[in-house]
Every structure is written in C-alpha cells, then in structure tokens.
Amino acid sequence: RAAFERARSTQAIVQLGGEVARVASLDPPDRVLAIEALRRVLAATPGHAATLRALVDQYVAQGVWGEASLALETLASKAQDPRAKLAALLQLAQLYAGSLRRPSEVERVLRTALDADPTSLEALRRLVSHLRETSGGGDEIRTLLARIAEVDTRPEAKALALDDLATLHVGSGDVPAAEHALVESMAQVPTAARIARIMALHTGTPADQARAMSAVVERQQELDRPDAASLAALGQLETSLGRWPDAVSHLRIAITLAPALHEARAALARALVRTRGAADAMAMVVQMITPDAAPLLSLGDPAAALATLESALEAEGRVEEATVARELRAVGGGLDDGAHVALRARRIVVDPSAPVPIALDPVTLRGGVVPQDMPPMLLALAAAIAGAEAKLVRVDLQELGVGPRDRVLPASGHPLLLLVYRLATMLGVARPEVALSTGVARPRVVMKDVPWLVVPEALLEQSEPVQTASLAAPLVRVALAVPWLEDFPSAYAHAVLCGAARQVVPGFASEIVEADQQDLIEDFTKRVSRAIGRKQKKALAELVPTLSEMAAPTLRDVAAFEQAVVRTELRAAFVTTGDLLATLDVARALDTELARVTASVGVHALAATLAHPLAGDVSRFALSQAATALRWRAGTLWGRPA
Numbered sequence: 193r194a195a196f197e198r199a200r201s202t203q204a205i206v207q208l209g210g211e212v213a214r215v216a217s218l219d220p221p222d223r224v225l226a227i228e229a230l231r232r233v234l235a236a237t238p239g240h241a242a243t244l245r246a247l248v249d250q251y252v253a254q255g256v257w258g259e260a261s262l263a264l265e266t267l268a269s270k271a272q273d274p275r276a277k278l279a280a281l282l283q284l285a286q287l288y289a290g291s292l293r294r295p296s297e298v299e300r301v302l303r304t305a306l307d308a309d310p311t312s313l314e315a316l317r318r319l320v321s322h323l324r325e326t327s328g329g330g331d332e333i334r335t336l337l338a339r340i341a342e343v344d345t346r347p348e349a350k351a352l353a354l355d356d357l358a359t360l361h362v363g364s365g366d367v368p369a370a371e372h373a374l375v376e377s378m379a380q381v382p383t384a385a386r387i388a389r390i391m392a393l394h395t396g397t398p399a400d401q402a403r404a405m406s407a408v409v410e411r412q413q414e415l416d417r418p419d420a421a422s423l424a425a426l427g428q429l430e431t432s433l434g435r436w437p438d439a440v441s442h443l444r445i446a447i448t449l450a451p452a453l454h455e456a457r458a459a460l461a462r463a464l465v466r467t468r469g470a471a472d473a474m475a476m477v478v479q480m481i482t483p484d485a486a487p488l489l490s491l492g493d494p495a496a497a498l499a500t501l502e503s504a505l506e507a508e509g510r511v512e513e514a515t516v517a518r519e520l521r522a523v524g525g526g527l528d529d530g531a532h533v534a535l536r537a538r539r540i541v542v543d544p545s546a547p548v549p550i551a552l553d554p555v556t557l558r559g560g561v562v563p564q565d566m567p568p569m570l571l572a573l574a575a576a577i578a579g580a581e582a583k584l585v586r587v588d589l590q591e592l593g594v595g596p597r598d599r600v601l602p603a604s605g606h607p608l609l610l611l612v613y614r615l616a617t618m619l620g621v622a623r624p625e626v627a628l629s630t631g632v633a634r635p636r637v638v639m640k641d642v643p644w645l646v647v648p649e650a651l652l653e654q655s656e657p658v659q660t661a662s663l664a665a666p667l668v669r670v671a672l673a674v675p676w677l678e679d680f681p682s683a684y685a686h687a688v689l690c691g692a693a694r695q696v697v698p699g700f701a702s703e704i705v706e707a708d709q710q711d712l713i714e715d716f717t718k719r720v721s722r723a724i725g726r727k728q729k730k731a732l733a734e735l736v737p738t739l740s741e742m743a744a745p746t747l748r749d750v751a752a753f754e755q756a757v758v759r760t761e762l763r764a765a766f767v768t769t770g771d772l773l774a775t776l777d778v779a780r781a782l783d784t785e786l787a788r789v790t791a792s793v794g795v796h797a798l799a800a801t802l803a804h805p806l807a808g809d810v811s812r813f814a815l816s817q818a819a820t821a822l823r824w825r826a827g828t829l830w831g832r833p834a
Contacts, residue, residue: 217250227254245267261288264284268304295326337356354373375407378412378422382421420456423456424459455491461497471508474504481812489795494795511830512820518531519814532793549826552764554575554671562760566752573689577724579728583723585679589627589646592632599627615660621667624642628648635663635666647663672757689750690716759806762810776811
C-alpha cells in the first residue's frame, strides 16, 4: 500500500493499484480502500478496461448502483474488445431493469448491444422480453423473434422462437406468415403439438393442411431430417383427399421409419387397395391382427381397417376370408342393422342326399386344426388310451337329467339328429346316441359302450348355425380322444395323463413335489391300469422312448393342453359352419364376462373378442387360407372357392 502511495509512473500505479484492490477484497473486505485504489488507477489511465471491470464489481458488492452504472457506461464506451463491450452492456441493462428501475435506459442499452453485436441472442431475447413488458411492440417483436430463429443454431431453441413468432402472426391475422414459421419449426423439431398447430391453421380445409404438411416434409428433406409422424400426417391427409399414389409414397416411408405408426399403416392399406395393391394391403391389415390384435385395436376406427381388409380380400378373389372380415366388422359395430341381420340370416344349403365328406377326420384335425402350441405328447397320451374312456369315467345319465324318454330315436327324423350325424361323419367318429336334457348347460359326451351326446333342450331355440357350432365341440373331444376332460379337469387331467404314462414308464412324474398331486397320480395310475387293454398298452409302449427322455408335464402344461382342446373345438365349429358369428356365440357361452362385454356391438366388443384367448384365436384362424381350404372340404363355403 505504501509503495502504491509512493508510485508515480503509470505502469507502477496500474500494477500496484490492482494488487491493492485485490488484497482489499479479501475477507474481511475493505471496499473503500479497493475503490480508492481503482479510482487512482483510472485517474492515471482513463478507460483502462480491467480496472473499470474491477471497479464495477466493487460498486456492485457495496450496492452502490448508480456508481456501478456509470462505471459500466464508461466501460461499454471505452472497451476495445467486442466481447467485453457486450458483457458490460448486458450487465448495465440488467442493472437498469432491476435495482435502478429505469426501463427507458434498458431499451437504449439493449439496442446499443445489438448495434455492437447484431447476433447476440441474449440481447435479442432481453429486448423481446422488455418490449413485451413495456410497449407491446408487436411488429418489432416479430422482427426480433425472426432474427433469434435465424441466429440460434440449436434446433429446439430455434423451434421455440418460431413457435412464439407463429403465435404473434396468428394474433395479427397473418396466417401465411404463421404457417411459414410453423413449417420451419416442424422441420427443426417435429412434435405432435406442432403438427396439431399447423392443422389448426387450416381447420376444415384438408387441401390447405396437406399443402402445409407437404412444405414441412420438403423442408425436412432439405435438412436431411425425415420425420415419420410428419410423413404419416401428410399421407393420411392425401388419403382423405383421394391422392392415392402420393399417400402410398409418403406412408410407406413413414412406417419404414416408425413401424409402430399403426394409424399410418391402416391408411396405407386403404390407399393400396385404391392403387391395385390389394395383396400388400391385405397382408398389412392381417399383420395388425395376427398374432396380436393390439395394433388394430389401437386405431381410432378399427372397423374401418377391417373394411379395408374386406375390400382387399375381395379384390384378391378371397371372398370367404372377406366374409370373415365383414363378420368382424359386425362385431365392431361397423355394419348397419340390416347388413348385420343379413349375416345372421345366412344358411349353408346342404343336399340331404349327397354324401357327407369326412373333412375333419382325426388326422386332419390334428394336422390342420389343433393349435401348433398344443403339447404334442399330452395329445399322444390321450390318443393312446382311446377306447378306455367308458371304464375310466363312469357317469350316470340320470345324474345329467336324462331319462328313458329323453333319448331322441333315430327313426324320429328329428332335425337335431341330422346335424349330429352330419358332424359325426365329418369328424370321422361313430354316430352317438342323442338325448335331450334340462340338466346340462351345454352339449357334452358321455362314454358308454355306445357314446351318448347329451344336448340341453334350450339349444333347440337357437339358430341352426349356433346349434351346429355347439354340437361340434363335444364330438371334437371324441375325435381327439379326450371326452373325459369334461369330468376330469385340471389336476385330475394331469393325473390321468401321468397315470397313463406310468403304465409303461413306472417312475414318470416322480419328481413332482406336491404330495396331494402325487397321491392323485398314484390313484389314477391304478384306475388307468384297470381301464386299458392290450390295444392301449401297445399304443403306450410306442411312446416309451419319448416319455423316458421328457420332463413330466406341469399343471400349467395341462392347463395349456385343456385350452388348446377348447380352441380346437371352436376352430372345428367354424369349419363345420362357415359362420364366425355363430362360433363366437359359442365362445361367449363359455365365458360369462366375455358375454357381458360383447352383449352389444361396438369397438369394445371387437376389442374383447380379439383379445380373448378363445374368441381371438378362432377369429384369426377363420381369416387364414388354411381354414378356407378345410371349409372347402367340408362344403361350408358361402361362395365359389377362389
């Protein structure tokens, strides 16, 4: 300090004065001493930038705002470094806006800052904010926002400025300028909200919306930033306008970039039908249903997509699958009442004198109808003990409400017999005795020396397609050699199958730890042993190599097996009727919750149907060419085979 007081040369004053100010700023600071030292330096070297900056900091630390502003004014006017000059002006503007509350000075200083650096984003943004708080400055604010958007290289920040600019243009009634801003904003950072804003500019005029979105897509291509949502929005607009080739082009790119854009996929399928691309359209919609219908059900109008599928199938000559798509449209509420009634009123015309085709014999049933995920060894075990059911399961017909007078005599000519006999022949199983009962809820088979089919009397009140679909189920169980599942479900079915395996592999399923299940298996091992004969033992012996190597089925495996049997029943019901609506009626009868949800048609009913493990499975099966081929064999096509 003493040296500083003695210093006379300018260089010494600057060096020693700066050091005195630095030391005086240390805790506890002596601001007065620091300021005196810095003032002496400035007296020796007026406009010394570093000293002016240090003096500003001392004034600010003391809260001496007026002196700080004067120092900043001097610094801004004297600074040679553009960055230092700009920093001083920005700090000065902040000081005038805050502590000194001098808005007119704020605007002056910020304009000076922009004169010094027209690309200063901070100065531009502060001036916009200041003008909004004071004068409004609509026209100038729009100009400043346009400059911000031009200067800022960060896409998100640029887009936000353009959004703000578009809002001001809309407020002033300049829609073309607003559109221009939003187009660039979308090109920088595309979002659903920005697409919605562009659409809102031209509400009710899809042609203008398409023009604006086309500009967006072109700008995105210039920036090499293609956006799936923008392309999808444009393609869907072009679809609504009937510009099919353009729609196909844009929508193809959209779903390539983002395969999960299901609305775009549905729109593309519609456009493809109109541009001779029915095969691609058909495949596209089917992929939204199989193996999972979630993509279809995510659409705003799934029934419309099914209408596209129907049109595509018809264009490809696949009229039977097209009819299935129409039936699903009916479930989804996509048909008027008259069209729905017409579907329900259909009947397959059968020539009673013509031979009944054996279309679903056990081999065909297993190869073409049984779901591929059915556990094959469980089905093989069931087939191996076929013929022993009457001894394995003993059911008293009287317990099912069947008395001597309830038998439907073969000579009676009862229409029910014609349906049962036709189905039995079609499935390649023996004709059963038929009895009516009020003691059962749905048809079931009772294995005696001759199998009995017990039919609820209430079924006679149903339509013929529903009767046929209902009667097919128990006969399919006979064909699959599992009629005993009705009486031995779940853990009991597991015990039957494991007990059958133990006839030839004694230690089979010994690893099962549940004591109750082991006891059940041991019990059924004895029961199966008493029920089977040489034929069954020979069939079981052929399974020994596989049984010896495989793990024992779990209760979950058996549950999957049981569900696969029911899926097979419904698939066969569809093949034998050709009527998906009647088959779905049978599925609803198996599940009260499904019946409740689908009591009325609509999107909710379609969603419940396609998401259901049974109804959804048979719906997807019905759309397949394999199902149509089986129906051709069964004679249940509605039109001529393609």
